[in-house]
Amino acid sequence: MIILGIHPGQHEASVCIFNNYTMLCAVALERLTRKKIDGGRIPIESINECLSIQNIQSKDVDAVVLGRGSFPWSYFTHFRGSRLAEGIVRKALKAEKNKNMERELVRYGHFNSESIFNSNKFLSDYGFRNNIPVKFFNHHLAHSLPALFHTNWDSALLYTADGGGDNVQYSHRNFKEEKIVTLYGDDIEMTRPMRIDSLGLAYGFATQALGYKINRHEGKLTGLAAYGKPVAQDELENHFKIDEKGQIKTKFVNNSAMRSFIFDIAMQISPEDMAASIQGLLESRIIHSLKSLSLKYNQTRVGLAGGVFGNVRLNQQLLEKLGLTEVFIYPAMSDQGLPAGGILQFLLERDGLQEWLKNRYSLENLYYGRDFGSKIDEYLSKNDDIMAITGNPSANAAKLIHDGKILAIYTKGMEYGPRALGARSILAAPIDSKINDTLNNRLGRSEFMPFAPVVTEEEAQKIFEINNTNSYAARFMTITCNVNKEWRKKIPAVVHIDGTARPQIIKHSINPLYYDILKSYTALSGIPVLINTSFNAHEEPIINDPEECANALLNSRVDAVVTEKMVYTHKKQ
Numbered sequence: 001m002i003i004l005g006i007h008p009g010q011h012e013a014s015v016c017i018f019n020n021y022t023m024l025c026a027v028a029l030e031r032l033t034r035k036k037i038d039g040g041r042i043p044i045e046s047i048n049e050c051l052s053i054q055n056i057q058s059k060d061v062d063a064v065v066l067g068r069g070s071f072p073w074s075y076f077t078h079f080r081g082s083r084l085a086e087g088i089v090r091k092a093l094k095a096e097k098n099k100n101m102e103r104e105l106v107r108y109g110h111f112n113s114e115s116i117f118n119s120n121k122f123l124s125d126y127g128f129r130n131n132i133p134v135k136f137f138n139h140h141l142a143h144s145l146p147a148l149f150h151t152n153w154d155s156a157l158l159y160t161a162d163g164g165g166d167n168v169q170y171s172h173r174n175f176k177e178e179k180i181v182t183l184y185g186d187d188i189e190m191t192r193p194m195r196i197d198s199l200g201l202a203y204g205f206a207t208q209a210l211g212y213k214i215n216r217h218e219g220k221l222t223g224l225a226a227y228g229k230p231v232a233q234d235e236l237e238n239h240f241k242i243d244e245k246g247q248i249k250t251k252f253v254n255n256s257a258m259r260s261f262i263f264d265i266a267m268q269i270s271p272e273d274m275a276a277s278i279q280g281l282l283e284s285r286i287i288h289s290l291k292s293l294s295l296k297y298n299q300t301r302v303g304l305a306g307g308v309f310g311n312v313r314l315n316q317q318l319l320e321k322l323g324l325t326e327v328f329i330y331p332a333m334s335d336q337g338l339p340a341g342g343i344l345q346f347l348l349e350r351d352g353l354q355e356w357l358k359n360r361y362s363l364e365n366l367y368y369g370r371d372f373g374s375k376i377d378e379y380l381s382k383n384d385d386i387m388a389i390t391g392n393p394s395a396n397a398a399k400l401i402h403d404g405k406i407l408a409i410y411t412k413g414m415e416y417g418p419r420a421l422g423a424r425s426i427l428a429a430p431i432d433s434k435i436n437d438t439l440n441n442r443l444g445r446s447e448f449m450p451f452a453p454v455v456t457e458e459e460a461q462k463i464f465e466i467n468n469t470n471s472y473a474a475r476f477m478t479i480t481c482n483v484n485k486e487w488r489k490k491i492p493a494v495v496h497i498d499g500t501a502r503p504q505i506i507k508h509s510i511n512p513l514y515y516d517i518l519k520s521y522t523a524l525s526g527i528p529v530l531i532n533t534s535f536n537a538h539e540e541p542i543i544n545d546p547e548e549c550a551n552a553l554l555n556s557r558v559d560a561v562v563t564e565k566m567v568y569t570h571k572k573q
Helices: 044-053 081-092 101-108 119-125 139-149 187-191 199-209 218-227 233-237 255-268 271-296 312-322 335-351 353-358 375-381 393-402 434-443 512-525 546-554
Strands: 002-007 014-019 022-028 063-066 134-136 155-165 168-176 179-184 240-242 248-250 301-305 326-329 367-371 386-389 407-410 413-415 424-428 452-456 504-506 529-534 560-562 567-570
Touching (some): 002 044, 014 335, 022 044, 044 367, 101 187, 119 134, 155 199, 155 271, 168 199, 168 271, 199 218, 255 271, 301 312, 312 326, 335 353, 393 424, 393 560, 504 512, 546 567
Parallel strands (some): 022 367, 301 326, 407 560
Antiparallel strands (some): 002 014, 407 424, 424 529, 560 567
16 A cells, blocks of 8 residues: 655655555655755645655555645635635735644644545645545654654653644653553644643744754754853743643743743853753753653653654753663654654554554664665766766775765665765764864854764774663664763764764665775774764755755865765866
């Protein structure tokens, strides 16, 4: 059964395709339009790209699963009178305004999405077969299910947190004895007044207060926090309390009041102290909430998802402070990951939990975009300003890196989610911290956290505090860990001021080219680590197609590009 998942969210719209329980491909809208976190509409470009990757057509799709995001007026069946007239006028003027389904459902006090959506028109407009299932998924359930599906756990807490979705900002679910019990965050919350309790939004407001963009630059604050003191943490915590159910509650009457409060604090203290204070608030409140729930339900494993858990420092603190047996963060933890979770919800409802659990599998990689294969070599080799270096690609790439060059790897399908994991990555030597300034300058970035290290599975425990509790998460750069003291001065470019790093653990079977470059570099340098950062300039999405790759090389963002077949450099270098 071919199932198409679509998230038409206000930001990070994305699409994926499953064949029953197997994910076949996934592409975020931003990677195609080149607009960071693009959304607010049905992502037709991503739909077409996923269909094309699988060499199928709309008529081959057997079910469509949708998030409660933005749709044209004409798809809503409850618009009548003046509201319908407004929609007709807007369409005639070519200024049709999409409407958000979540807001419409809250407005009418129910959660029956299908009752207000013209599925037949949607199916017809996009070329799908008539009368195939069209189902809507719950935002936070879709966040949480992949964090369970890609484990072999027999019990766990599933905890989500983000800026908001389906009228809530969190969800808590207890998985035990082959049952998933929703503790908070189900569809019934669509019928209740919205609560103003989002730590994700509070962190976003702090990001704004320090002059950065909300939903874009929160990671800068995570890095900056280590340079400051949490002088305002207590004041912030007074406005975020944990109730007897482990739920986070605030005193704010609306989001504007929360924003004004945070902005006022930010004006009184240094940026470093503000970052440390909001980071301290996030850690203390989430830890308190999860501790309450883990003790109550006797759980030592936690599956995490939602944009808040893009905060790698938080994830480390949760693991260590709560003494968990294991933590797993779904790598596409932001709204990009929702279509996959939505399909898993569809399958859960179709087959029941026992069958669903039988189909679980460990997540090996996130290479779910288009694999351009030899097309990248064809494109680069025909450019008169680009020169190929003959010989073993991994050995040649390692030699360039050892000589201080900045190199991009372009292989396999583009990564799903926010992290570059060796398909569209920039690699550099970690032995001199000055490389961070060089990389930031060439990529137009301003980061307070060092770049991430990549390490082989065989060497990981020698360099980092890696064990069974965090090794799975560390495959996908979703958690920081302490760097062993004897290695901190050897690889300063990837070690933060607090002695931590955000490693990616790799093995040969997943990405041989990536692995072999690292092993070849180790043979030259004695250092079993490379810098891995995403292949993109500031405010750009991760590189997708060959043209974008070539432009990065020609514009001197990188010194060289390595593919499965060859290393390429700019002739003018």
